[in-house]
Amino acid sequence: MKLKNFSLERYFAKHEFSAKYLLSCSDCDGYSLKYVLDGAYEEEMSLWEGMTLGYTESEGHSLLRESVLPYYKTNDINDVVVASPGELNFVTMNVLLEPSDHVVAVAPCYQSLTEIVKSLQCDLSFWKPDPEDWKFDIAHLERAIQPNTKLIIINFPHNPTGSYLTLDELQEVIRIAREKNIYIFSDEMYHKLTMEATQELPPICDLYEKGISLWGTSKTFGLAGLRTGWLVSQDHSFLEKVIAYKDYLSICSSAPSEILSIMALNNIDRFLQPNLEKIRNNVSLFSAFAKEHKIIKSFTPPQAGSTSFVELDIDETSLVFSDRMVDQVGIMTVPSEMFEHTGKYIRVGFGRDNFSDVLEVFGRYLDTY
Template identity: 25%
Template sequence: MQIAPFGVELWLNEFEDSARLNLAETSISALSLREFFELTGLGDSALDELLDARLSYGAIPGSERIRTAISGLYENVTPDLVTLAHGTIGANHLAHLVLTDAGDHVISFSPSYDQHAAIAESIGAEVTVLPLLPENGYLPNLQELREAVRPSTKLICLTSPNNPTGTLMDAAMMAEVVGIARSVDAYILCDEVYRGVEAPGVEPVPSVADLYEKGIATSGLSKAFSLPGLRVGWAVIPKNLKAQFADQRDYSIISVGVLDDLLGALAIEHHEVLLERSRSILNRNRAVVEQWLENEPRASWVKPDAGSAALLKIEAPVDDRTFAIGLLEQTGVLLTPGSAFGVPEHYRLGYTCSEETLREGLAEISGYLDQLG
């Protein structure tokens, strides 16, 4: 099976370790285990649980404890409809393997996370990629979506909040998308890993798993929960797909492991304090970026609604990859070039770091633009 190179991951794998000021990272200021225990108020009893955990495979589909905790993040989800995976990326992969066959029609959007077109294409599906444009706030054009669906459409793929733009479809738009999918009996796969960290004044949107009988919601602990080192992701699935997800999981994952399962359960049981910390970091840093943009006429954005990423448009005399490499080499600042997402002359900014790092990094971008002339 041939698959397209994963542009954003190739970029990060090559350059992330050499960054002095990482403004490409979208996991929100990852917690140490000590910080996690202190923030959640977990005491010796939780530590004893970890020390006493026997390092077996554990429950293959995930422990009842963690699946119960995950189901509590939704309105109408029971634990038996939750299947665990290695991160949201693993949950997305499982979903594509279950839902997509050669010859199926799949609809995705761009810019978005590369998985949602590349895996379907590698399987042999016909993939229609619809553009998300800045003049539409990087939101889907519903008329284009209506015209794109057909009787053979098997799957519509979304990321909401979007990666890399940070835009969020509101409840009314999500209801429209559900109606379009239902009109051709298509599934919706919605990557919701950035859900729960909306900007002030932005109304949270129900999960697709609560809105649509053929909705599959994927998420995990790597972004909003600030725990990317725990490779815990999940898919919330319709009941009729349980056996198929289990079959694919058995071939590719088996289990997430006892320690990740236990720490993941503890995190989700304390999700409110973890998400509040993340929102506080993002709200502070979003204001820092806005302040910088007010004084930097060569840069602009569509203000993100949620999540931890945004697309910056930067007016530079070189292409985005050349600019990003030069910026890194000259200043140590890492951005992700938009061409990795199919959006040249833009840059994904992750505003998840310390305020000091963000302010210094943005100042270095301005200085490098001055240097380029």
């Protein structure tokens, strides 16, 4: 199996730790270890202090899987498997798919959602939103289904556009899948990051027997460095295959990360609420900014998630624009080329404290552009 380079991650690798300003991150600022420990309950501190640094359970620490349960309808820790989010995405596709299968995936999207499908030589169709408002039309999804469709891949809140479905629309996606016995892999990495007026969707595994939900600590909790994610599904035979496949990859998660993830899950508001406040404030700042700068051709505020895909009125490609800006003023942006999306867009991320400072420099740059 050969995989193409992950363009977005390679672009981050080039600039993330050298650029002075980051305007396109999808995660919120990382919380400190001290912040996590300061909010921990007494029993969690005992776990932390008594922790040994040996191997851990392949499926994830049973207390971690218990801490995941309140967010889902299930009461069964055997519905939960822990690994890093990227790994769980990779393993899911490998466990589910054969070359003769057809897959429908949202696009643009985080590249691994489609690249792994391609590497497995499956036939792939895209479910694309309307660029006017980034709405995904259910009729388009229905038309993309083929007799050999095995899997539908969705990602709501959507990275990069900030698009979201209504519950009725999600129920329609499930109806389409159920009629043809199709799995749904729902990448819910931005779960709970919803704007004030947006109604939160339930995880797919609560609604559909062949639904697989992916969530983790990276985005919602501002704890990407823990590398903790989890799949939740009612399909135990699928989850057992995931656990077995992991033996060839990470085998198990890191013990400190598991305990810190338990602390976060048991006290979500300490992590989520500051992130939501930051994202909502930064979206308002950017709405005003977009009106003042003609180069911003269109901006659809996110309904959910931490990013938007912003169209630019420029004569060059968005890649050339982004490369020049990072060279000249040290602002890193992710251009649409990193999402294999045509048109001149950059992703803007709203989860960072220094957003207004970065906007000031970005505004000065656009004024002289």
